[in-house]
Amino acid sequence: MLWLLAIPALLLVAAGGNRSFRGEVSLPSSGREMVTSPFQLKQGWLGAPRIALKVRQPINTSSLVNVELLNDQNQVVLSFYKDTWRDAGTWYEGGESGRWDEQDTDLTTEFRPGQTGQFRLRLSLEDFIASSSSATPQTTPAGSTLPVLVEIYTNTLDAGLLVGTFVVLLMGSGIFCWYEYAPKRELRSFTRTETSLALAESFADQATLKVSFGARYEQPDHPVRTLPATRTTFSCPVSLSITDAWGQILLSRRESLLLNAFQIGEDDRGFRGEQAVYLRLKSAKRLRIRVEVPEDLEGRVIELERLQLTVTELTKTASTKPLEELA
C-alpha cells in the first residue's frame, strides 16, 4: 500500500527538469537591449519549460530588469520585469555585531509553449542605481554593466502538486491502514494474586483474535536460593485453554514463555515476557480463554508478581504468525 507514495516522491526528485540552455548576458546601464542566442522550447506531454534568470547584482545596488520572449518571427510573445536588489551592511545587537547580505535577484517563469519552436530572450536594464543604506541613491557610472545568467530548463514538473499528492496519499494510506488493521475491541485483564486468569466473550463468525499473555516474576523477599547474577532468562510453562459456552475444550496446550531479565531499582532484578497466538473462529461462539502459570520457578528462585491476559479482535492481522483455525 505504502509503495504508492514512492511514485510522487520519485517524480519530485525529477521535478526540476533538465537544463537545455545556459548563457550569460551583460546588460549595459545605458538601457541598450541585449538578445540571447536562440534556444528551443518543446511542446510535449512531459512537463513544461522554465525560464530562470539570475541577476549577478553588485552589493548595495538595485535595478529593473526587463525580459521579452521573442519567437522565430521576432515577435514578442511574453514580457515581464522585476525590481532586483542586493543590500549588505553590518548589524549591531546587544554588544555583538556581524555582516548581513540579502538579495532578491531571481526571475523565473513557467508556461507551456503551445508548439515547439525557436525562441530568444531580449533583455534590458533600467534604473541601475547604487543604494547605500546611509547615503542617498546614486546612479551607477555610465558604461557599467550588470551580468545576468540565463538558464532554460525543459520538462519541469509541478512540484507543489506532487507534494500535495504525497501528503493527501499519506493521510489516505493512514485511513486505509486503520480500516485494515485497527482492532475492533480489546479485552484486558491482569492479576497480582492468582496464578490463573480467564476472560469470556462472544465473538462473531470468522473473527480474528489475538490472544496475548504475559507474566512477570520477581525475587521473593526472603529467597530460599540466591539468583546467579549471570542468569538473564527463564523459561516459564504456560497452560492455555479455550472452551466454548458448554465447556467443550477447543484448544488446550502448554506454551513455553521466555522471560527476560530487567532491573528493578538498584539491586533487584525481575523477569518478564509476553507471547501471542493468533486464532480465527470458524463459527460464532462464546469463548472462555484461560491461562495458568506456576506460582514460582525453579524452587522459589523467582515468584509470580503479575499475570496478564489480553484478547484483541482484529480486522486483519499485520503479523506474519500463522492463524490457527478454531473449530
Place this chain on the structure above:
Amino acid sequence: MERPILLLILLSILGLGVVGAITRPLLWSLKQDGTPQRSSSSGVVYGGRRSGGVWISSSSSGRNRGGSFVGRGPRGVK
C-alpha cells in the same frame, strides 16, 4: 465494503496528482489569452497580456521606477 472504495479514491488521487504534475494542463500556454499564473513565477510582473493571438505590452507608466528606491533589506538593521 469500504476497502475497494478507499483504494479507488486513493488511486484516483494518485492518478490525478501525477498526471496533472507531469502534463500540467492548467499551466498558462503561449497560445492562450492572459498571462501566466503568479504561482508559476518568482515575484515577476508581467508587462502585458496576450489577447487576440498577440502579446499586447502595457504602457510602462505604471511601473515602479522611481529614483527613490533604496532596496529592501531587513528594516531593523537599517
